[in-house]
Amino acid sequence: MGGKVTCTLGEVKNRADFIVYWGGNPAECHPRHFTKYTLMQKSKFLPRGRKDRTVVLVDIRETKSAKAADHFLQVRPGKDFELLTILRALIKDQKVSEEQVAETGLSLEVLKDLIEKMKAAKFGVMFFGMGLSMTRGKHMNAAALLTLAAEMNAFTKFVAMPMRGHGNVTGADVIMRWQTGYPFGISLNRGYPRYNPGEFSTVDVLVRGDTDCAFIIGADPGATMPKPAIDHLAKVPTIVLDPHVTHTSRLSRVHITTAPAGIAAPGTGYRMDEVPMPLKPALQSPYPSDEEVVRRIRETIALRPDWMTNQPQMIEAQI
């Protein structure tokens, strides 16, 4: 997601007077997001706190987060991309027909009112969750929202930020971007990184049966992935590193117990706004850290003869 128009949560806390949550339920999934960063905090620029902020929730159903919002827009499931594209047209005063708007489950009047409020804001922010990025349209939905945020800057300050789930998934993006240039869905099988979600993303790789050995760390695909993907994990040698014996461990060939990060293992974790945080472990684990185990596996592999360099797909072999 390099190139997105974004900011830190500190800026949101101090400046954002217009907040949109799109396809997320922070009241239940990120319980302190409202109180720490978005709704309740008072600041120099927003001295009355909640009263100085307008909050909009866009979702397919009225979740608990709707209670915290000033406006709730119920979008028809699978119509996020259409709605975002209509908003992009409306901010530029392009013509949009009633029928096109009706398809999204909302009315032109509501959307025009929303646009007016967005343009009147001093600092707008759009948080988007998996309800946007993991439904029909997937990363194209996220791209549409990021584009809307970028285009809103013709009128006022506007930013966008993903509501990341699992603890350090942001860190995974950051580290992969730093080391390979791409955030996820990478293949290194030609000796250099290539990026293609849909081809190299794990669910697709597993469902097609395109891998013959899986190394799983800090994740439990055995509990979350579709059945054909899990079946393939059980078929190939799978190696799991986890503080617990998980669903994936049970179908794996090798499970290694490691110390839980942040509780018994030190290190760094990234917040959803890409601010790195030092972890302060409270306990001493009888198990080694993930870092140590992965390093030892890598060092063991490195002792064996290199088979990659002379392969026909390598750049060296092709020139």
Add this chain to the structure above:
Amino acid sequence: MELKVIENATCTFCGCVCDDIELHADDVRIHQAKKACVLGKSWFLNHTAEKKYPDALIDGQPASLDEAIEVAANHLYEADMPLVYGMSNTTCEAQKECVAMADLLGALLDSHTSL
């Protein structure tokens, strides 16, 4: 028993990564996680320093860490198209090691982001 107090501890349950948690812990478990939300509390209180599981399992049988590392390295080295996946509930330092290992293996590399 005297509890150790850790101030401004970091919670890595969700993407908020709150860094203002006050933990009260003894040698084995965390007893209190002040300022944490319900998700954070259960995250901190459900992990202990007990030795609940074997160091490693190979084909479902308890094994030593050294054996498991050897077998894991073998499987990965022998594979034509290994996959390195996950990396969410771990540290950046471990993630960096994962990327280095995937590079060495010529592997597929992916995180929860793609799910």
